[in-house]
Amino acid sequence: MSVTNETSLVERLAARFGDMLAVKVERNEVTAEVSPRDLISVATALRDESGFRFTTVIDVCGVDYLSYGQTEWDTDTAQGDSFSRGVEGQAVGRFTWAERPRGVEQPRRYAAVIHLLSVELNQRIRLRAFCEDDAFPVVPSIVPIWPGADWFERETFDLFGIIFDGHPDLRRILTDYGFVGHPFRKDFPLIGNVEVRYDAEQKRVVYEPVSIEPRVLVPRTIRNDADLDQARAESADHWREN
């Protein structure tokens, strides 16, 4: 991405917004965390003021941070001959609707992530606004600022149930007519709830509860032994050639 601009963009952000934004730079990408209350004023300034000129909204999407950093592959306890091989937990794809994880608390669960682009200054920024109430996640809509955010917000509402306050037409967009639930939430089953088929007797398409079983082939694991560092050290070693 536009490497040359980043430091100065961060400086400009700090000078203009101060504490309103928590800015961080990783891999030459600027991420700014903003509270939903300030989102509209920040976004308007980012679009209009010289030095920012983010005239294009590239993307708006939701993230559900439930189960972030959790694994289901337990290798903590060693047995006599090997590590234990227990798949634990209810990660994506492992549960049905009836068995979905409930009562799991995750502070600041939902976030709306906005990617902006300035064609004029060739710079990008990522804004993240965490919803304050997990039971009723609300973020102000940026459609009045960028009309292009319209469908992206509808999609985020559809898939994550994040409400965009002030959106002119917040309907479902990707899921079926009459769909129940928000499928990209981490506590929504991968197999879904209903399936459809054509019923020859009734001569119409009917909805039925899903008949497939949840199935995941590879457990979710997080290795703490820094695989990549090890690999780098190994390749630097050239022990293989010797």
Place this chain on the structure above:
Amino acid sequence: MEEIRNYTMNFGPQHPAAHGVLRLVLEMDGETIVRADPHIGLLHRGTEKLAESKPFNQSIGYMDRLDYVSMMCNEHAYVRAIENLMGIEAPVRAQYIRTMFDEITRILNHLMWVGSNALDLGAMAVFLYAFREREELMDVYEAVSGARMHATYYRPGGVYRDLPEQMPQYRESPWHKGGDLKRLNAWREGSMLDYLTEFTNDFPKRVDEYEALLTNNRIWKQRTVGIGIIDPEKAQAWGMTGAMLRGSGIAWDLRKKQPYAAYDQMDFDIPVGVNGDCYDRYLVRVEEMRQSNRIIRQCVEWLKANPGPVMVQNYKVAPPSREEMKNDMEALIHHFKLFTEGYGVPAGETYSAVEAPKGEFGCYLVSDGANKPFRVHLRAPGFAHLSSMDAIVRGHMLADVVAMIGTYDLVFGEVDR
């Protein structure tokens, strides 16, 4: 006096000009559009959610199936996002191969576009001409990956394997024999790169043929000139990228502005439109085909001269060779771990975008350090473009809606994901 009311019309989802499964609810005043409400999602497969349940590499194939006429460009965005997070970089030769295949993909896409758009607007022949060249390029896809469309060829750390030394040839059969067989195999004597050299020498003439059919065609101009005018400010506000933005006169192209792969080594031009109407976008896309041809030629020359590895030598990410596996315990373990568990990607987030034929195709990837992505979001250009439908077609005639759907270059695999 008789009461006159607007009436509502369903356009699609089963309509030949709807480019797949677009359902458009149109409120009409006579033949004039008062309001257009596109209903999408009929092809929604939940790719992003599926990706969360699989190791990183197993989702590359899903990327082909998003925008299924620009397959490798989608893979490129996803693979680059993973590479970004892991801090690895593909070898130079792989970068050139990716550049070349991105451009082959662009030509494939634009051929599909020019053919089907012309078909929508009443010109049958262009479609047949365009598919002749598509066939030749899909043979290249097949030669390199074994699949004509859904290649799954790009991998984090490079590409799956090097380019083939021998371009596959047609064999004699009751359908292909004698002079016919000789003609089909004329370009296929040498390697795949020789085949592409022949193709790039030939292709500009073929583009001239499409242009002869359309550019000064009176009917084509009547259907496209002055239709769906988008001014540059509006285009930006609507989140438009690619030919939609360039058609309105803004020279914005990620290949130039934020170069990736080997694009900074390439010599090519960015065509821009003047009026921002359907006709200008047509001209932009035709010129892009010529420029892509130039880039392919440069890549072919470089690739012929510079052999080398096409995949990183990091066995946590890329599999060791079969030969090595047979003799080396360590290599066998790496192979086993890679194909059962996959690799962990350091926690963090990244957005990587490529200039796909339709516009900016981006992949926003969040990892928590696991062997599966925590969240993948795919930013499809068609989705952003189609959202502007209502604002643009208001006041146009019904027939112009078809021209507009065509000019958006929609593919519902990516719009619905």
